[in-house]
Amino acid sequence: MVTIKDVATASGVSPSTVSRVIADSPRISKNTKKKVRKVMKELGYHPNVSARNLVAKSTKAIGVIMPSSADTALQNPFFPEILRGIGSVIHKEKYSMSLTTGTSDKEILQEVERMVFGRYVDGIILLYSRINDPVTNFLRENDFPFVIVGKPYEQESMTTYVDNDxxxxxxxxxxxxxxxxxxxxxxxxxxxxxxxxxxxxxxxxxxxxxxxxxxxxxxxxxxxxxxxxxxxxxxxxxxxxxxxxxxxxxxxxxxxxxxxxxxxxxxxxxxxxxxxxxxxxxxxxxxxxxxxxxxxQIYELGSQSAKALIEKTTNMEEPPKRIIIPHKIVYRNSVNKLT
Amino acid sequence: MVTIKDVATASGVSPSTVSRVIADSPRISKNTKKKVRKVMKELGYHPNVSARNLVAKSTKAIGVIMPSSADTALQNPFFPEILRGIGSVIHKEKYSMSLTTGTSDKEILQEVERMVFGRYVDGIILLYSRINDPVTNFLRENDFPFVIVGKPYEQESMTTYVDNDxxxxxxxxxxxxxxxxxxxxxxxxxxxxxxxxxxxxxxxxxxxxxxxxxxxxxxxxxxxxxxxxxxxxxxxxxxxxxxxxxxxxxxxxxxxxxxxxxxxxxxxxxxxxxxxxxxxxxxxxxxxxxxxxxxxQIYELGSQSAKALIEKTTNMEEPPKRIIIPHKIVYRNSVNKLT
Structure with a gap:
């Protein structure tokens, strides 16, 4: 399959420029658009969707992006628990969820590109928040609906997120x-x-x-x-x-x-x-x-993020939100009083 | 969305008969086929795919079917561990996995129908094996590639499965x-x-x-x-x-x-x-x-099932297999010798 990356290499531009061309962004010059589109045609690259341009039928699926590696992440009970919370909401709407399995930034980005351009999912939940994350940048550039569990990189951004204090x-x-x-x-x-x-x-x-x-x-x-x-x-x-x-x-x-x-x-x-x-x-x-x-309240982090994402995918006018889930200390037996 | 169930109700036949009509099974009479196809047309039901008839492009995704409810199942560490094993194999092939989230037999079957007819996945792994399971029956009737973790219902069947003794x-x-x-x-x-x-x-x-x-x-x-x-x-x-x-x-x-x-x-x-x-x-x-x-060896149950499924989806001639993963007792401190 021809990827956005292949188009970028052949056109001599960055993948994000290709994304912007697909989205017909005014930030890209006419000449660049012409060049990139020619390459797309030559390589037989067909973005099945640009979220910006299409009011497509719902896929009834959402993508869930694991940090770094599902193999590593799933060893930590945090992840099954947050998947439970996400599942509890999306099952009511008869959605399924698609999990990434890549183990490197590059692999994960490829999976997300496929989800987005292949129109396999309506929206995406990122189960992490990281400085300068290529996946987040890609989703922003393509105006694809997503929600972050954690605090987004750009505080002034228009991103909906669910976090603790x-x-x-x-x-x-x-x-x-x-x-x-x-x-x-x-x-x-x-x-x-x-x-x-x-x-x-x-x-x-x-x-x-x-x-x-x-x-x-x-x-x-x-x-x-x-x-x-x-x-x-x-x-x-x-x-x-x-x-x-x-x-x-x-x-x-x-x-x-x-x-x-x-x-x-x-x-x-x-x-x-x-x-x-x-x-x-x-x-x-x-x-x-x-x-x-x-x-x-991991379960709640999951269910609230799924709720916010479904709101976003079904109503493009839904404003971005910060959702802060309360925390509380559970006192057990691992602390000793020093005298 | 019109479902196979809707077509069945409107035609006065069972959903599995509708599936067989879609698959053009010789077991269904011409009259029934005619009637069901008419209803499909009236209701606007379009199966995007019949696995039997199409040599479709790979979706690069597999479906993973949880037993009864993902919400309940994910509380048991068995499931994240088997998902790790599955992920370890499919990520190498750059696949993603789609999890069901339904909480009843009916909801789960609907999700699987969507995966199959919507051509969202290349094949399916069932994380359980149950007597008279509607999902298993549906997959068999539609000749859709699947692998069972556990022992299949019909011992004489042509199903590939991964199990312990x-x-x-x-x-x-x-x-x-x-x-x-x-x-x-x-x-x-x-x-x-x-x-x-x-x-x-x-x-x-x-x-x-x-x-x-x-x-x-x-x-x-x-x-x-x-x-x-x-x-x-x-x-x-x-x-x-x-x-x-x-x-x-x-x-x-x-x-x-x-x-x-x-x-x-x-x-x-x-x-x-x-x-x-x-x-x-x-x-x-x-x-x-x-x-x-x-x-x-839960991880191994997962990785072997994913391997077997990918073999099956990429080569329709791959014969059905029984894969038995060895077990061993780990001795710790929960047994007392009676004297």
Missing amino acids: NFQAGKEITQHLIEKGHEQIAFIGGSLDLFVTVDREEGYVEAMKEAGLEIMDAYKIHTEFLKSGGREAVEYLLSCDIRPTGLVVSDDLISLGILSRLEEAGFSIPEDISLVSFNNVYLSEITSPALTTVDI | NFQAGKEITQHLIEKGHEQIAFIGGSLDLFVTVDREEGYVEAMKEAGLEIMDAYKIHTEFLKSGGREAVEYLLSCDIRPTGLVVSDDLISLGILSRLEEAGFSIPEDISLVSFNNVYLSEITSPALTTVDI
Whole structure:
């Protein structure tokens, strides 16, 4: 199949220019349009749809874009839970959902191009929010309906998104450790190009500053949203000169890895090290000890994003919205009071 | 949208007859064909595809059919894990996957009809195997490529399927309890119209018989593949005259529910009651105690089913296959030796 990328290469322009030509954007010169359209014809490239131009029949399907790799993501209970929330809404409308399976940015973008130009879906939900994400850029350029779970890159943008107040949640959960007498507190999060990490980390920093506590650079650790990521974080922490007494961990599955690695190293939780976590996936009540964690209402994030997307696809005039889902701390047994 | 069901109602025939008319089956009389085709025309029903008649371009997508309800199923870690396995194979071929979201047989069948007649997918993986399943019947009648995870209803059929030897696995895990001195052993499984339950239960029965142990009717319990299902099973067990000392549980998530309910009721596992389980999802090593369970290699079930399906969709001459994935018992801490 000829892709938009092939057309771009053969025309000597960027793929986004090709997209704009398809959408007949006024930002593209007549000459470029002529050149690109000629190449499209030569290569036999037929965009089945430009969302901007067609009032097409509903496909009764939505695309769900996984971050980086479905293979990795589906190991984290966050994703099945958010799919449940999405499914709960779309099944009522008799929609199905199409999941990406690519493992690289490039593969995922190709899948999304196919969904959009092949008119396989009415709209798209992005299950992540990242700085300079090629998929988000592509959807914007093509005016294709989409909703982001997380905070979009361009704050001033016209994008509808569903998010928690992650800054506030990060601040509150850190304050909980501080109230229990902890002063050496480390933050362990995912990749820094994910807004969810940035926001939670900023909340942690704010809480530490307000309490007049020092934040060492070595206390900010970034790892993968997996059990193995948690284990690696512990290796790093154990090599620190001053060992923290409290950990703010941005994900329950990372916490699980931390617990298992700390136990192997002979530490007791919470007696030796206290830990607070995020997400409240069901495993957070099975671990020993059960985790004190921020319930971000994952199911609700999913169902609200699906609702907003269906509104958008059925009514092009629907204004963009910010939907903030409330969080609350669930107190369990992973925090010790320091005396 | 006009559905095959609408055509059936208006023609006074069954939906499967309509499917056979679309597929131009010799089993349908000329008169019936004429009548049904007239109704199709009147209602404006256009099957975009009959897999039998068209050598269509690949859609580069496969459909994945969840049992009963995605909302319920995705609570069980079995499903994200099998989706990972499926994804690992299809992403290499740059396929995406479309999940059903319906919560009733009727809704799911409608989604599958849409996938098939709308030509949204090249083939379908059924994540369950059930007696007299309308989706399976529909796919057979339309000669649409599909693969079953589990054992198909018609043993003599031409269906490709991927399964474990659940009878043997059920027998071995029950024998493990017997070897540890248990004689009162109960079996707790899912619904009896699922072959996986039937096979594992027959293995349990066989092991008990070979050891000359009595099986009470009250010791065979069927519940939902959920934590709540396990909790309900315990209510029932506690009302038995003779309490079993060992439990064979057909699913780790059910086991989790059993553990939590037994703990509430004041029992210690494995001191008071021993428990063996099935599936080896990751939560089986987090529970206290960690579960002795049958590793059925869920990821492999998924990847092999996707491989078999893609072979089938790309080569119509590919013969039907039975693919049996090996199992092995993972020994942990949920079994006590009786003396």
